[in-house]
Amino acid sequence: MSNNFYSYPIKLTPSIRMTYTDSRVHVGRLKNAVDFITRKNTPIMAALDGTVVDVKQDSDTGGDTEYYDKFGNYIEIRHPNGEYSIYEHIKKDGSLVKKRDKVKTGQIIGYSGATGWLAGLGPHLHFDVHKYFGEGPEDYETVEISWQRD
Numbered sequence: 072m073s074n075n076f077y078s079y080p081i082k083l084t085p086s087i088r089m090t091y092t093d094s095r096v097h098v099g100r101l102k103n104a105v106d107f108i109t110r111k112n113t114p115i116m117a118a119l120d121g122t123v124v125d126v127k128q129d130s131d132t133g134g135d136t137e138y139y140d141k142f143g144n145y146i147e148i149r150h151p152n153g154e155y156s157i158y159e160h161i162k163k164d165g166s167l168v169k170k171r172d173k174v175k176t177g178q179i180i181g182y183s184g185a186t187g188w189l190a191g192l193g194p195h196l197h198f199d200v201h202k203y204f205g206e207g208p209e210d211y212e213t214v215e216i217s218w219q220r221d
């Protein structure tokens with residue numbers, strides 16, 4: 072389980088579907104990831120206080136096959152507990168934050184979109200909490216998320 076309670080990265084409304092298992096990509100190191108199926112331009116919020124460590128927002132391309140993986144925009148945040156959260160598929164120029172910015176829980180950090188590898192889900196926000204075990208960009212494993220329900 073995650074070391075802290077995380078807030079939902081999106082305001083949950085009846086039109087938004089939250090699913091752990093619809094994406095066939097959520098296996099192996101991504102097995103604890105969650106998707107929020109939502110229209111483009113939905114505000115995204117930091118799930119916990121932290122520091123922005125990476126932002127990609129220059130892509131306007133998405134699709135259903137792995138080929139599109141490299142076109143995915145995202146924001147990644149490091150938290151004081153050693154865990155990281157990531158917000159993927161954001162729209163082009165859809166980040167309101169930049170590397171090294173400090174963010175607070177619930178702060179709007181960007182807007183959802185449909186960039187990268189969408190795996191047949193259409194526009195959605197991919198979210199996960201992970202820990203690194205090595206130096207490589209993919210040397211991490213997702214952890215089961217404890218949600219702050221308020």
Ligand SMILES: [Zn+2]
Binds near residue numbers: 104105196197198
């Ligand atoms: Zn996903």
